[in-house]
Amino acid sequence: MALIHYVECNTTHASNFVVDVPAGAHWLLVITKTPALFWVHGGLKQYPAHSVVLYQPQQKVYYQACTGQFINDWIRFESSEPYITESPLPLGIPFALSDPDYCQKLLELLASEHHMGGDCKASSIDLLLRALFNKLWESYFQDNITPQYYKLLKLRTSIQTNPGEYWTVARMAGVLEISSGYLQNIYKKTFGLSCMEDVINSRIRMAKEYLIHSTESIADIAARCGYPNVEHFCRQFKQVTGYTPRNYQRQAKAGASPP
Incomplete structure (x- = not known):
């Protein structure tokens, strides 16, 4: 103590x-x-x-x-x-x-x-x-902590905390006042994935939670997670998880363990 x-x-x-x-x-x-x-x-x-x-x-x-x-x-x-x-x-x-x-x-x-x-x-x-x-x-034990790193970390925290916002590479680059190309380069070098991959992963992670634990419709969950187009949401969800949102929901509620 x-x-x-x-x-x-x-x-x-x-x-x-x-x-x-x-x-x-x-x-x-x-x-x-x-x-x-x-x-x-x-x-x-x-x-x-x-x-x-x-x-x-x-x-x-x-x-x-x-x-x-x-x-x-x-x-x-x-x-x-x-x-x-x-x-x-x-x-x-x-x-x-x-x-x-x-x-x-x-x-x-x-x-x-x-x-x-x-x-x-x-x-x-x-x-x-x-x-x-x-x-x-x-x-x-972490190397290369620079002033630019702190800005990237704030951006990543915003993405993961609010994945449903309208995130684009251009908007994210504007927040940091750097070019889109430079953002994509340093983001992947720092975190091991691109900024848009981070957005997508955060959105799908959020969608899984609502699919399992809420009674909202697929369309409402898609909109909550930043997808105004439900077809685009379903397509991207399947690309990431291997399941359609509906099948993922059924598997989870049946007691299976989808990814």
């Missing part, structure tokens, strides 16, 4: 903000939203926004603003759990965070549990911290 001493999210500091704790204290996790200077290997080094740094107890902590303002999330805590104490994450050395929005949500939930709490407060905090450290572990 873990004991949280303090946690703050999306905190804005002035341009002269400095944290200087030569002897350290408890475990400290800092996630930046703006560039910042960190004391690393005996000197100050600038790191970009969306950097994360973990300090162990009694380790020197020094970081400061280096732009007009400094914005960060941070949590100071105690824990003897091996997923923290034996973590392969570097100590006192910032690295790029692969999914800042996801981690911020986890920290917001940790803050809520810490400040409000309930009967399951301790176990909830432990589970949230485990999820957060899993994401940090993934980030540390």
